[in-house]
Every structure is written in structure tokens, then in C-alpha cells.
Amino acid sequence: xxxxxxxxxxxxxxxxxxxxxxxxxxxxxxxxxxxxxxxxxxxxxxxxxxxxxxxxxxxxxxxxxxxxxxxxxxxxxxxxxxxxxxxxxxxxxxxxxxxxxxxxxxxxxxxxxxxxxxxxxxxxxxxxxxxxxxxxxxxxxxxxxxxxxxxxxxxxxxxxxxxxxxxxxxxxxxxxxxxxxxxxxxxxxxxxxxxxxxxxxxxxxxxxxxxxxxxxxxxxxxxxxxxxxxxxxxxxxxxxxxxxxxxxxxxxxxxxxxxxxxxxxxxxxxxxxxxxxxxxxxxxxxxxxxxxxxxxxxxxxxxxxxxxxxxxxxxxxxxxxxxxxxxxxxxxxxxxxxxxxxxxxxxxxxxxxxxxxxxxxxxxxxxxxxxxxxxxxxxxxxxxxxxxxxxxxxxxxxxxxxxxxxxxxxxxxxxxxxxxxxx
Numbered sequence: 001x002x003x004x005x006x007x008x009x010x011x012x013x014x015x016x017x018x019x020x021x022x023x024x025x026x027x028x029x030x031x032x033x034x035x036x037x038x039x040x041x042x043x044x045x046x047x048x049x050x051x052x053x054x055x056x057x058x059x060x061x062x063x064x065x066x067x068x069x070x071x072x073x074x075x076x077x078x079x080x081x082x083x084x085x086x087x088x089x090x091x092x093x094x095x096x097x098x099x100x101x102x103x104x105x106x107x108x109x110x111x112x113x114x115x116x117x118x119x120x121x122x123x124x125x126x127x128x129x130x131x132x133x134x135x136x137x138x139x140x141x142x143x144x145x146x147x148x149x150x151x152x153x154x155x156x157x158x159x160x161x162x163x164x165x166x167x168x169x170x171x172x173x174x175x176x177x178x179x180x181x182x183x184x185x186x187x188x189x190x191x192x193x194x195x196x197x198x199x200x201x202x203x204x205x206x207x208x209x210x211x212x213x214x215x216x217x218x219x220x221x222x223x224x225x226x227x228x229x230x231x232x233x234x235x236x237x238x239x240x241x242x243x244x245x246x247x248x249x250x251x252x253x254x255x256x257x258x259x260x261x262x263x264x265x266x267x268x269x270x271x272x273x274x275x276x277x278x279x280x281x282x283x284x285x286x287x288x289x290x291x292x293x294x295x296x297x298x299x300x301x302x303x304x305x306x307x308x309x310x311x312x313x314x315x316x317x318x319x320x321x322x323x324x325x326x327x328x329x330x331x332x333x334x335x336x337x338x339x340x341x342x343x344x345x346x347x348x349x350x351x352x353x354x355x356x357x358x359x360x361x362x363x364x365x366x367x368x369x370x371x372x373x374x375x376x377x378x379x380x381x382x383x384x385x386x387x388x389x390x391x392x393x394x395x396x397x398x399x400x401x402x403x404x405x406x407x408x409x410x411x412x413x414x415x416x417x418x419x420x421x422x423x
Contacts, residue, residue: 009315013387017409022274033283043259047123049399073392117162144217153254154226174216210243323389341391364391
């Protein structure tokens with residue numbers, strides 16, 4: 001099977017890269033094994049929130065020179081500061097073309113309210129999520145923070161306690177009781193955010209939902225709800241705000257994530273509209289090489305029929321997605337046998353303190369400045385590595401996971417297009 005580009009991985013990095021290449025007229029296939037990590041994400045996207053030495057970052061683009069000094073192997077350092085700035089703008093435009101309205105700017109982080117009522121610095125957030133500038137308090141002095149009766153994946157008391165203590169906000173806690181959810185409530189395994197959203201997104205449910213919120217919210221200036229509506233868009237939320245006449249904001253819940261799923265589906269739909277080929281439930285197994293080039297890729301579903309393309313992109317994720325594997329002998333990339341950043345001693349892979357930066361989070365595939373994957377010390381001519389499968393950075397401690405995925409994807413797509421499809 002012949003394509004212009006084969007992308008391994010159907011998460012944020014893989015879909016973004018295939019999408020941008022499809023916009024440029026390339027015929028792309030995406031081999032995707034299992035559920036995207038976006039289903040477990042908050043829906044907000046980080047660019048850079050902290051330097052490796054622990055210094056908080058307010059302006060991500062201004063912090064790139066310091067990042068290059070502290071972490072020369074970081075993907076941003078490899079790409080270069082000027083390119084990162086351009087790619088960040090390009091990423092926002094790509095999301096807009098997918099119908100995703102996000103708030104935020106690469107020049108300055110903002111704070112989003114978390115499910116625990118704390119505030120976390122980030123780059124882009126869905127419009128429905130409550131946010132503030134870095135140096136500003138919440139704009140409301142009284143909030144109704146409402147859970148859903150029987151829904152265990154969101155605990156409003158935890159968020160209310162933090163908001164009252166840290167923000168000095170008067171928070172009223174309550175629980176929505178909606179008869180339309182009784183069937184789901186009777187089956188705890190089905191009483192999840194996604195299934196609740198499928199019910200509450202129905203127009204015929206909006207009046208009852210608004211009336212229940214009005215009863216519990218009383219005179220509160222704003223309402224915070226768990227993200228249990230808006231599976232495809234914000235129409236249900238907008239209808240609710242019109243009925244109530246006050247802001248209604250959404251806080252993420254435990255996975256599965258409605259906002260993460262919306263992001264994933266928007267990217268997939270746009271890719272399919274552009275002619276991209278999705279191969280869900282398939283898994284890359286091994287490859288054939290000719291010198292410094294990959295000549296064939298074999299997958300589980302296609303057996304002995306290889307996928308062939310002048311260019312390939314590895315975006316298979318980290319340990320969570322089986323893009324990397326570990327055993328008694330160390331860390332490895334299982335499909336191509338690529339070189340990885342790791343540590344020889346297993347005792348050095350992690351810290352005893354659960355909340356300390358964990359070394360293993362920086363493990364991953366080595367690349368050159370073009371993000372070409374390195375194998376046996378040499379960059380392969382036609383294989384790129386992007387996103388969580390790459391090493392040299394800590395996506396959690398540095399707050400840069402989504403940015404590395406998005407910007408790396410667009411950087412590689414640009415390079416492939418400039419090369420005319422052949423390296």
C-alpha cells in the first residue's frame with residue numbers, strides 16, 4: 001500500500017502532522033493503535049510553564065533562550081526559538097480551521113481553574129473553561145459550584161475549598177438532580193461524563209437543566225459545572241447561559257474527558273474531510289531498511305502487506321501508549337529500534353518523592369534538529385519522531401507536552417513539504 005506519508009500514532013502529534021500535510025496535498029495514512037491520550041486530557045494545551053531549573057515561565061517565547069541553555073536537547077531547543085514562535089501561531093490557526101475556538105496567546109501564559117479549584121499556567125484553553133491572566137484574580141466574588149447527584153468523577157467540595165481559601169471567593173456547593181439521568185445513574189459503570197453529555201446536549205433537556213441550576217445557584221454571579229455537556233460544540237452551554245443570564249463555566253472531570261474527546265474528534269474529522277486515511281485499531285510492528293532509509297512498514301492488521309511511503313512520522317506516544325517499552329534490559333523503541341535518551345541504572349529512573357520531577361519522563365527517542373529519528377548514531381533520511389515518543393524534556397514538570405506535540409508536528413510537516421515529499 002503506497003502513500004506519500006505514513007504517520008504512526010493517532011494522538012495530538014500524529015493527527016496534527018497528518019492534517020497539515022493533507023492540507024498541503026499529501027496523501028497521508030495514520031496508523032492508530034487504541035485510544036488517544038487526548039481522551040485523558042483536560043482540553044487545555046501547554047506551551048511552556050516552567051524551566052528545567054524550576055523557574056516559572058510567564059512568557060513562553062521569551063524563555064526559550066534560557067531553555068536552550070538548560071536543556072539543549074529539548075525539542076524547542078532543537079527547532080530554534082524563531083521557528084517555535086512561528087509554529088505556535090501556525091498551530092493556533094490549524095486549530096481554528098478545525099472549528100476549535102481556544103482562548104490564549106503564545107506570548108503570555110494564562111491561568112486556568114483546575115478540578116481541584118487551583119489555577120495552573122497554560123497556553124490555550126477551551127472557551128468554556130474559566131481562566132484569568134497571570135496577575136489577576138477571578139472576576140466573580142460569588143460562584144455556584146455544582147456537581148451532579150451520583151456522579152463520582154467530580155467532587156465540587158474540593159474545588160470549593162481551594163477557591164475559598166486561595167481566591168477568597170464565596171462558593172455555594174450543590175448537586176443537580178435531573179430525572180433524565182436516572183437510567184445512567186442506576187448503572188455506575190455508565191454514569192460517566194461522556195454519557196451524561198450525550199443526554200444533556202439534547203435541546204429538550206436544556207429547560208430542565210437551566211431550572212435546576214437556577215434553583216441551586218440563587219444569586220451567585222457565575223456557575224461552575226463539571227464538563228458533562230458540549231461533546232461536539234458549545235451550543236448547549238450557550239443555550240444554558242442565555243436561559244440563566246449569567247456566565248456558566250466548565251471544569252474538567254476524571255477521564256474520559258469530554259473536552260479532550262472534542263479536540264480529538266475535530267482533528268479526525270478535518271483529516272478525513274481532506275482525504276486522509278485512518279487505520280484505527282492497527283499497530284506498527286516492524287520495519288525494513290535500506291541504508292539510512294525506511295523502505296517498508298508492517299502492521300498487525302495488514303500482515304505481510306507492507307505500507308510504503310517516501311516519508312514516515314513516528315508519533316506513537318510514550319510508555320502510556322506503548323510507543324516506548326521498558327524491561328530488565330532498559331528502555332527501547334520497539335518498532336524501528338531507535339536510539340533513546342535513558343539512564344543505565346534502573347534506580348535512576350525515578351525519584352522516591354512522587355511529586356518530584358521523574359527522570360523517566362525525559363526518556364524517549366533521540367532526534368536531530370529536523371526531528372529526524374536517530375538509529376545507531378545516525379539520523380534516518382525519511383523517518384521523523386514527534387510528540388511524547390521523543391525524549392529530552394519533561395512534559396509535566398515543564399508544562400510543555402501539548403506544545404511539543406503540536407509544534408513538532410508542524411515543524412516536520414513543513415520540512416516534508418519543503419523537501420517535496422522525498423528526502
